[in-house]
Amino acid sequence: MSAAITGGWWGQRRNRSLALVACFLLPSLIVFFLYRVIPLGWNVILSFQAWSPLKPAVWIGLENYAEMWTYDDVFWVALKNTLIFIAASPFAIAAALGVALLVNSDLKGATVYRTIVFLSYPLMAVAVGIIWRWMYDERGGIINFALRSAGLISKPLGFLQDFDWALPSVIVAEVWQILGFYMIILLTGLQSIPQNLYEAARIDGAPAWARFFRITLPMLRPSLFLCVVVGILNSFSSFDLVYIMTNGGPGHATELLITHIYKSAFVQSKFDYAAALTVIQFGLLLVLTVAANKAAGGNAGAVERD
Amino acid sequence: MSRTSNSRLALRHATLVVIAILMLVPFYWVIKTAITNENIYAYPPSLLPREPHLYNFVDVWYLIPFPRYLLNSIIVSAMAVAGNVVFNAMAGYALTQRFPGRKAVLALFLSCMLIPFQATIIPAYLITAKLGLLNTYFGLAFPMLSTIVCIFVFKAAFEAVPKSLIDAARLDGLPEWRIIVRVLLPLSKPAIATNVILTFIWSWNNFLWPLLITRDPNMQTLPLGLARFLSYMEDTTGALYAFAVMVLAPSILVFLMAQKEFIRGLTSGATKG
Numbered sequence: 001m002s003a004a005i006t007g008g009w010w011g012q013r014r015n016r017s018l019a020l021v022a023c024f025l026l027p028s029l030i031v032f033f034l035y036r037v038i039p040l041g042w043n044v045i046l047s048f049q050a051w052s053p054l055k056p057a058v059w060i061g062l063e064n065y066a067e068m069w070t071y072d073d074v075f076w077v078a079l080k081n082t083l084i085f086i087a088a089s090p091f092a093i094a095a096a097l098g099v100a101l102l103v104n105s106d107l108k109g110a111t112v113y114r115t116i117v118f119l120s121y122p123l124m125a126v127a128v129g130i131i132w133r134w135m136y137d138e139r140g141g142i143i144n145f146a147l148r149s150a151g152l153i154s155k156p157l158g159f160l161q162d163f164d165w166a167l168p169s170v171i172v173a174e175v176w177q178i179l180g181f182y183m184i185i186l187l188t189g190l191q192s193i194p195q196n197l198y199e200a201a202r203i204d205g206a207p208a209w210a211r212f213f214r215i216t217l218p219m220l221r222p223s224l225f226l227c228v229v230v231g232i233l234n235s236f237s238s239f240d241l242v243y244i245m246t247n248g249g250p251g252h253a254t255e256l257l258i259t260h261i262y263k264s265a266f267v268q269s270k271f272d273y274a275a276a277l278t279v280i281q282f283g284l285l286l287v288l289t290v291a292a293n294k295a296a297g298g299n300a301g302a303v304e305r306d
Numbered sequence: 307m308s309r310t311s312n313s314r315l316a317l318r319h320a321t322l323v324v325i326a327i328l329m330l331v332p333f334y335w336v337i338k339t340a341i342t343n344e345n346i347y348a349y350p351p352s353l354l355p356r357e358p359h360l361y362n363f364v365d366v367w368y369l370i371p372f373p374r375y376l377l378n379s380i381i382v383s384a385m386a387v388a389g390n391v392v393f394n395a396m397a398g399y400a401l402t403q404r405f406p407g408r409k410a411v412l413a414l415f416l417s418c419m420l421i422p423f424q425a426t427i428i429p430a431y432l433i434t435a436k437l438g439l440l441n442t443y444f445g446l447a448f449p450m451l452s453t454i455v456c457i458f459v460f461k462a463a464f465e466a467v468p469k470s471l472i473d474a475a476r477l478d479g480l481p482e483w484r485i486i487v488r489v490l491l492p493l494s495k496p497a498i499a500t501n502v503i504l505t506f507i508w509s510w511n512n513f514l515w516p517l518l519i520t521r522d523p524n525m526q527t528l529p530l531g532l533a534r535f536l537s538y539m540e541d542t543t544g545a546l547y548a549f550a551v552m553v554l555a556p557s558i559l560v561f562l563m564a565q566k567e568f569i570r571g572l573t574s575g576a577t578k579g
Binding site for chain 2: 016017018020021023024025027028029031032034035036037038039040042043046099102103107109112113115116117118119120122123124125126127128130131132134135137139140141142145148149156176179180181184185188233236237239240243244258261262265266271274275278281282285286289
């Protein structure tokens with residue numbers, strides 16, 4: 001800075017560093033305000049309005065919600081499917097915990113197993129959807145081939161075209177992709193458990209199952225809570241996979257709230273109604289997260305606010 | 307460690323090998339299909355590719371505007387990566403300073419992390435339309451220009467730099483921005499790597515946002531191209547699977563090369579912020 005502006009407001013070191021902090025925060029704050037904070041509020045406002053891109057907004061109170069509650073059968077199907085989707089995540093987390101316990105030791109080659117299990121996580125969901133469609137295919141798919149070869153089914157099964165099988169099939173593909181992420185979170189948790197707890201328990205003669213239930217599980221609570229939150233958020237972020245694999249079909253057998261939101265807004269141009277759906281799903285997400293937090297023992301998932 | 311008998315060790319390996327095979331089957335099946343010339347719908351499907359070849363990979367370049375999709379994806383990812391490294395480093399540094407309202411900004415960031423992007427799509431689309439950014443590269447990259455998880459990665463890295471080093475630089479009369487460029491950033495290379503990798507993979511894979519705001523085929527990215535290809539070509543060729551393999555290759559390569567940074571980014575974001 002030149003000598004000409006050493007005096008006055010700018011001259012004080014404290015003010016200068018305040019200005020620097022403000023400038024440095026500004027770009028990120030703009031992004032988060034435009035694409036997180038404002039949309040959240042706008043969604044709520046829009047949900048109480050009748051609005052379409054060419055007409056001015058009219059305040060209609062709870063009409064969108066009333067329509068959802070009484071007339072929209074798809075909403076109830078989508079809500080049920082979303083809850084099933086979320087309810088499947090504890091099983092995936094349990095499986096991931098099993099894998100994490102197996103690879104968390106000085107086992108030779110543990111890193112190779114870990115890499116393989118985690119390899120599906122960073123993949124593009126669109127490609128994952130295409131791969132799994134192909135695996136489930138009636139004619140060339142390996143799953144039908146394996147089941148028929150094993151004599152479990154006599155004629156090919158169109159998993160993704162079947163009303164009963166479509167949702168479980170999509171969930172299996174989803175679990176395949178997310179399993180490694182759960183495993184990594186749980187591994188980090190396992191590695192933060194002090195080893196001397198186990199040694200003390202061993203000296204006291206506690207059997208392996210007791211060590212698992214009395215030390216491992218309680219100490220893992222924050223990691224498990226985090227996995228549950230990821231599982232809940234996943235009901236939003238699985239849009240890509242469902243869109244590619246079934247697009248909600250057959251009928252509405254795999255319709256999730258997020259695909260219903262997308263179709264209402266961007267296919268039928270009912271932005272106002274879709275906003276109300278979004279509010280409901282976001283509320284559901286908050287309620288479930290708070291409930292999971294309670295179940296994990298209050299502040300298990302509390303983040304350190306240094 | 308405990309004495310583990312050989313048979314139990316073998317059991318563990320056997321279990322893990324089975325899991326690994328199950329996890330790898332989809333990879334094998336798509337690669338096998340991509341390099342197979344035969345009618346891919348023939349039953350029973352052959353488990354090994356007969357007469358493997360790469361025609362399908364060449365086909366992709368002629369069947370769809372693959373180079374255009376690729377270029378668009380690269381441009382948008384490059385913008386997102388550049389934006390994240392610069393803006394996150396700036397915000398991460400700001401959060402290491404004391405200033406009034408710091409608690410509020412931290413609380414804002416932490417609560418923003420709980421808002422999934424999918425829950426904002428309708429207003430996000432309307433805002434982007436108002437700004438006149440539909441069908442533009444900047445519009446595609448804008449929501450991804452800064453990521454909260456990655457800000458915390460930078461913050462942690464900056465906090466780990468010894469205070470004495472910064473004080474020494476200050477005594478030498480270096481202005482604040484030069485301290486950042488000359489002292490903090492060179493000592494935070496792993497944080498930069500984490501930012502680059504996470505942002506690249508997120509923007510490379512992003513599907514929903516481009517689906518909403520690009521109607522012009524010339525502006526579409528690879529995931530959209532893949533989805534379009536699926537709806538046009540599904541029942542005809544193995545080229546679809548060659549396309550899928552080509553799209554997956556970069557993220558797998560990046561992940562395998564920098565697994566450590568990738569995992570550190572995810573877990574530090576997951577546990578700390």
